[in-house]
Amino acid sequence: MKKFYKSYFLTAIIVLIGSLQLSAQAIVINAPEPADNPNLAGTSVWGYICAGSGGFNEYFVNVTWAGTANSGNQFILELSDANGSFGSPVELANVTDKNNTNDFDIGFSIPEDTRGLGYKMRVRSTDPVKVGAESEAYNMFFMDITTNLNISELGNGVPPGTVCATGPITLQVDNIPNPETYQYIWYRSGTLLAGESGHTLNVTQSGMYNAYIDYGPNCTGSGNTDSNIVDVTIGGTGTGIAISTPSQTLLCPTDSETLSIDQTDASWSYQWYKNDTAILGAIGTTYTVDGGVVGFEGDYAVEITGTGICTERSAAVSMSNPGSFTVTRDNPQNIVVLPAQQQTLSVSTNASAPTYKWFRNDVEITGETNNTLNITEEGTYYAQITETGGSCGSSSKNSDTTIAVSPASFEVVVDYADNYTSCVTTSIILEVVTINAVATNGTKTDVTTDLIDAFAYQWQKEGTDIAGQNGKSISLASNQENGNYKLDASIDTYNESSNTLSVQLLTSDAVTISSTSSVYCSASDIVSLSSSLDLTTEIYEWQLDGAVVSTTDISLDVSAAGTYRLVLDRDGCQLISNEVTISPLDDNLITLEPSGSIVIPEGTSRTISANGGTTYRWMDANNAEISTSDSASITEPGTYTLIASIDNCDVVKQFEVSILDTFKVPNVITVNGDGINDQWVIPNSYSNRDDVNVIIYNGQGQEIINEFNYKNNWPQTSTAFARQNMVFYYKIRNASEVLKQGTITVIR
Known part of the structure; x- marks a missing residue:
């Protein structure tokens, strides 16, 4: 019986899928x-x-x-x-x-x-x-990597058998390209280190470390990427190195101090550090700190490495300058000297008892001994400040330079204040972004900060002054202001014109189009498109699927299905309407539920529903209207007609309704050859019909009959039954549903 139900339901699923495919493609x-x-x-x-x-x-x-x-x-x-x-x-x-x-x-x-x-x-x-x-x-x-990894502390590709360190170290994968692009599995003495998946590992505990590329739970072992094993000892006994006590730790600019390690060994390697950063080339037993080098101040230490010893770094020694002072240039780096005008340079310092000297083009300016200097000519200027009261004695520093120019001309650059895209942006501000002083040799010096507020301005559109626009920026907010803009700027005897900016703002207007229908019924059908704007004074084009179809029709009569839009020219920019899609008429847009031929039991009714239309008319077999909604109740047999409208198009659908015979499907037949009830005869609503499928299964769930247009002729012989009271199973269905199912007992 279980086999029968399995076959029974499998057959039902196959028939159902087939039915869905036939009905819905x-x-x-x-x-x-x-x-x-x-x-x-x-x-x-x-x-x-x-x-x-x-x-x-x-x-x-x-x-x-x-x-x-x-x-x-x-x-x-x-x-x-x-x-x-x-x-x-x-x-x-x-x-x-x-x-x-x-x-x-x-x-x-x-x-x-x-x-x-x-x-x-x-x-x-x-x-x-x-x-x-x-x-x-x-x-x-x-x-892609199926070879052994190498892990090391130094990242040099050399597999260290052991590493001894007084503090944490970093192990890293160093023998494959782009190791950071892989995930890894790390072990310490055979124990998985959860959460460690990078190509480097910070080691803080002693143990035996190794790694694999992580190829997942099934593939890692077959990847052959296991690394060498590194035996790490953390916190091992060091030799107790230190830096010998220096004779001085406060260095004046004329001082220097040689730092030295307090013990040495020919087998050791050395590296000096400043502020925990290795000093390039400092690999001897001593290192000299020069107080005359800018930025020498810091913490100095030495580290030793070697075979059989732990890597060890000494305690740091701090070196500093007791007499350091600062010098600040108070004026901008670049200034402009204009005719009949002077500029004032100044510096400030925290030096003790400072004295001042000023220089122009590296030549001292005689008599200028204050912290300020008035200039009237171009050149490169700086001040030299000497500290006379510090603990280091007399020492000097130069200020940063100031470049003063007496320009041959100025370059005024204007630009869009924000992101700007022609025919997309709806408003924009134009502004001065750079003012360069241009020397006779063409050298440019940015003097924007100094002079942007000193210039007088006049904005122009198409070469004509714009009344009232005398600021360093101009705001444009309408496509009526589209055009080419530039700025005239003047200062003293200089009169300059900026670069030109083109402005094409998108209009804030909107245009919409509408159609008399969204469906194109036939070549004789007329669907018209119209615009919300009066097109009589516009330059425009109607487009179908992006291609021009008319540049003259105020109202467009559609001659093909597709997607339409209207494009107007507004000051060189396109003003684009919404899109209207006109679809060809498709009868399949109207669907019925249920579909196909419909059988109803005598004396009952069946509701038929329609979808996809805008209006409906249902007609019975006598062409009388029975409903104008999206459904109709059917009680009588015959050919029914649905007229469904999609906008101005009509779709006609017809379907057949028949009455189910009222007598029952027999569940017992007697195949004794007496001519009475020898064959399984079913009602006419099921037999001899091309749209009704009759299926009979034996007790093992095997099909013995599966046919449409059943002729009431099973069984054709009584010898097909090996024993008394054999039970068979039947199913009667159409394309969308099971109409009847049950058992047939065969008595010999």
């Missing part, structure tokens, strides 16, 4: 499943993928589907990202010759950057367009 694509590789011996259905170079990257999936595919259809196998998302799927393979094959295998290779635990696959079709079900998640790894 649908296509159903199941999730792809791992399949055997026919190019390998034996059975090789995969459950995860550990691919690699050298041709070891060929896999297969099985694809099943149901429905109807068109001749130009492609089936495309796609791969998700490592998290199972198909936001940007990767195409693995496609086939074009399986449109009549509902069960086939596809071969594929995974991309070389595939590494993760959550990859999924799916298949989609192109004609009709359908995205299939997603597979379950799989581990997939392309193992």
